[in-house]
Amino acid sequence: MDVDTETSQGETIAGGPTTTSLVTPCEPNQLQDYFDKLLPLVLGAESSDLANSLWSVSDTTDKLKRFINDPQVNVIFFTKRRDDKKEEDEQATFTYSYICTQEITYNSNNVASVAFIKHVPTLDGSRAIQTQIQLINLPGPASSDSGSTGISPYEALHSYIHLAVAPYFDAYARARERDANEGLINIGGKKHDDSKIDIPMVKKKITELELSLLLSQQNVEIPEISLNIHPVVQKTVEECREKGKRVTVDMIENQALLTDSTFLNKLQADVNGWIKEIKKVTKLSRDPASGTAIQEINFWLSMEKALEGIDEQLKGDHIELTLGILRHAKRYHTTVSFIADTGLKESKEKVNKYNQLMKDFPLDELLSAPDVNKIKESLDIIFTHLKKLRLSTYPIKKALVLVEAISRDLNDQLLRVLGNRGLMYMEYEDFEKIMSGAEDVFKTWDENIKEFKDIARDVTRKRSDKFIPIKISPAHDKLQERVAFVRNFRKQHEQLHPTIVKVINSMEEVKLAYESVKDIDVLDVSIEGTEIWMQAENAYNECVSRVENQRCLF
Template identity: 35%
Template sequence: MASSADVAPAADVLPVADFQRYLLSTCMPLFGEGSALSVDSFKASLEDAEATITLDQFVSDSATRVLQVHCYPARANDDSPMDGSSYRVRVNLGIEYAPGKKSGHDVVCFIKRFSAPLAKDQTLNHQLQIMTLGLGTSAEGDKTDSDTATSSSGENTEEEDEDRGNLLSVVYNYVHQSFTPLVNEYSKVHMPQSDMTNLSEGTRGLPAIRRRMKELELALLQYQQNIEIPEVNLIFHPVIQQAATLVREKGVLIDVEALGLEDKVNDVVFVNTIQGGVSKWIKEIQKVTRLVNEPLPGTAMQEINFWCDLNRALLAVQEKLKSPEVEITLAVLQRAKRYLATVSFSTDHGLGPALQQVSSVMTLMKEFPMNSILSATDINQLNQGVTLVFTHLKKIRVADSYNLSRLLHLVEVMSSDLTQQVISLLRVYSLIEIPFNQFEQLISSCKELFTNWHRQVATLYDLTKELFKRRGGSINTEKLPMLSELQMEHVAIEERLMELYEFREQHEKLRDVIQRVLGGSNTIGLDETRGGDSTNDALTEINSAYAQLNSLDPLDVSGEGMTAWKNLRKAYDLCIDRVEGRIINSLTSRLSATSNADEMFRVFSKYNALFFRPRIRSAVQQFQMQLIENVKEDVSSLQAKFRAHYAYSEASRTSKLRDIPPIAGAVMWAKQIERKLKMLLSRVESVLGVGWEQHVEGKALKAAAEAFIAKLNPQLIFDQWVNDLASMPIFDIKNIILNIVTEDTPKGEKKKLVVAFNQQIVTLFKEVRNLEWLGYRVPFTLKMIAEDAKSKYPFAMSLDASLKTYTSTCRRIQPIFEALTAAYVREVRATIGKTFTKGNEMRWHADGLGEYVTDLATKVERLHDKVDDLLQKTSDIDTLLESVRTSSDFQAGDVQTVLVKIQAHVDELSLAGYANLNVFVKNLNTLISEILGK
């Protein structure tokens, strides 16, 4: 790109003659070559001396960057060209605009791209930009998409109207059709929604540029759409004007005598003349005041601008009626006793009521935020604009003069404006081709917009009904239409967008499912021998079917657009039907080849994602019913197992072996059944697909399963256990540790020493431990009892073992040994007796409990060992004595040996510290003597 300092040498500047030929070849097709404008006439105009100087300056001067070429009809007083052409051509530098051009005045504007002379070694297309500007309409006039309102005040000439409308239409077309879309496309490339964090400083200003472009476009459109309010032109009599001049210049009071109009009061012709003028004033003012009953225009901005302009016009009329000319005229008529004329003027022009009505309406129309909708650059801004507009519309409460039915009609018109704005904003996207996640976000914003609109309309309608009742709803008041009767134009585009979203969602889901279900090298796809290749073929065919919609304009909701949408949908469905047909053949062949229910379940679990397609779902219905029956049988089996009760189940016996208490075991058992039931239900989902609960068979199975799960609820077992514990004896750590109980035996009652520790307490802390592990919240009191019992449980078990050992050991002591073990038995009994010592009982909370339990266990163990040792040694002695008693040839030496061995055992007993050993030895000696004596 060249800069302003890049000025080419004179030798490199484009010759003027070459530039003239370029203008001739470029402009003639634009102006229209024919009888009206000939090539020779155009060429002669360009070669004119004045035109040549102008063209030379444009070509060679770096500072001159704009050239205009005008083509316009020759005026009657213009010198006709020599060739007789009815059109003239002229050129000028810079931008020139003169109002009042005649129809057919066309302008082509050439703009240099760079501040430099035109170089002859570069093509002019790269050095110039060309714009066409029509300053007037041709024969039929240009009709742009702005639908400009054509109400005229009657004061401007026809040429000026054509001039203004055509020029603004051209500028609007450039902005609307070229500049704004170009900026939008530039923004899409340089400011993508997916990467808003890595934008340069220049790029960050693009949203502001887009908004300003939108505001410019809107301003141009509104200027063309404004309804012209006729200007009130009050014509005054020259004599009255002279008198008014005296009032203004010399401050003379408005008085007939002071103004020298006494003679005129008696001049009938003069009075009749000014009275006729007053009558014309009434008609002139009524042209404005009667506009209050004008029907609603085509757009919301036209309505807003209409009331604003009407308000300004009425205020201007009010100011004119305060002028000296009006006051002097009315004073003359009053002095001439033309009372009817003055009274008629005051009552007939209707300015007061009109001002009052418009003033009330202006509370609603003033600062109306319609631009927040019309200048929005994205859907979110549009949604915010809708909220602002409807919030403003609540001012209808104080705008008593604004008709309520007109307000609802305004909402309908706003719906039309909303439709155009939504289409305009969505037009920059290719709704068929953009990625689905971006499309989904866009549609989500549209859903929020339309939901907000309907909510706001419903709220406004309720307010309107309330105001209708408050204002009386008289016979003269137009009846309000029903909310459902309002014609909202945006509904069509809303329905189309929702249909398009549903269509694209189904398409993306189908593509996803086919890729996931049929993709992969180990997957049997549409063709079992081709695997992944057939998956690619299916995806290609689906994509091709979708590609047919690329030619569709999804925002066209006209009759032709609806037909095109239906036809393309039908073509798409035909392609998808072929793909579904191959999938159905593959699926049914695989299901038919299965040998058992488990294999069939595996096939269904793989393909069930495809069951959202009605054809595929109906094709496998026979296999589904077969598997559903299997599931029903399994559910019935679980129900029978539950009815058999946990106590009689194999799980109960297994739990006992694993030291799992009964309640925790029952809870685990119920959870296990529930888990199996849920697994069966997941199998149902794999068979019937997502939403299986809505299926006829699935609904019945779901109801039965929910009823079964309600009975299985482990919480019920837990709650019942908590309630039962309320009647169970509570473990009290203040109780003594041992207790004497009476047992009934065949020989009568018998006292028994037991540990004062309830076995249910043992079960309790085991239950608490397992239930907490299962996630249940055990009541605090039970938890504390279990904790206490758990801490004392080892002592209780040790005491119980000691008592059992002591009892069994005492039963083994024979009367002959009682003397020997008396000391050990006595110390055990003394230790046990401490428990029952009055005032010093051993209790579970005692600090010395551990020492006591250990001491008792030690003494019982010693008693047990002494008794075992005594019994062993006495058994050996008995064996030796028996050998002597039964031997017939025992020699003296053999007897001596036996006696030595017996003495050794006796010595061991003596060394072991047995008490009363002398008694035992005496009895033993007596026994030996008896044996030897025999």
């Protein structure tokens, strides 16, 4: 009986026999030759180093065979690893070795890894290898030329998602949308029914991943404190826990130590050291102008966790026993003021009140907004949340700077959504829709800012704070001006058509003039970007003036 069967390349043959292999597997030496040519390019490898460290290892060929033939082995990794220097060779240059693995490892000496991903069950020896695999470069901790820490995994993965994966999927989604009337999309010679694919949801998940990787780079590190514990205290606590007994001063094995001034002085020095360590955290603060809005938010949330962690440490047996010994020796000047000297209580109270504003701050709504309508909605959500400023003690001066940081995020997100260079290629109806939506975003900002300023003034009065001017300088001002200008420019261009149709060749000339503005980043408001725009606009205006002069002759 004939049935549908699947070849080793994953293709179905109607009516084929149930056992068929149409593939002649690639030979290991073919694959090795391919990698020999490619690895010097993608890993900066020397052929001699590959020969000495990679191809000289006996199991490398076995790994290549498994990659070629085993449908379950879909990836193989090649890693460039920096060799450790010997102490006597500190001035010597770094040397490198290369390894082949089927699982990636993360090592401080890894310069980079390249993953070769097989998208067929078996590599076909009759086909070009590059048509059957794809590769991705993964930088390692030792990727810097100087030998210092290179790009972080968060940075690397974010750049892949932001610059390659998301644009790739967006391009596919746009192509699918253009062909939506057919119901089926032809990709790679095959018909794919996309009716069950929720493209907006996929795009949302990609955006969320991109945002998560971005935010992971923007956490402000709170220093970890190290509280030195005396060995006698450490030993006593461990013995009490083993015996299941309560930790008290009486449990110290050598009771003579309780009156030993050398021992007591060491404990007192330890406590003074704890105070200095804890102050590294309790005295921390930051200027919201020095980074992004999410960094400011994450800083205070991280501070709360750090202070809670310190508080838990201070309630531990080691700390309590140390202070108990000093109290027993009547060294009260150290123990009585210990908590006050650390500033822990005051810092916890301040941070907890600040975080009435920072907790659940909906900035993600803006940073992940996929279109201008969602950006507009996100602003309403954010400014509604900012009304919690009435409940928090977060300083008004900081709040104003935080809002300016949110404006920078708004500016960046608008640039991502508007698509920069694609604007002038859009059909006018689509262009007008998106630019109108952008201007609605700016109006929403202006309306919310007006209300926010009123709240800021009211809170300042109720707190009896020193007067400060309630002023916000939005980072998106220049973009707002450019959007309005470009929208008006395009509108005038569209209106030009009816006035010149009677002039021979004029329409073609105007179209040619419009080409000068199509291929530039019309939303680049930098000095250089503005100069490029002005040059393109002048070229366009000169052409239009010539056409207008010709029209006057008719």
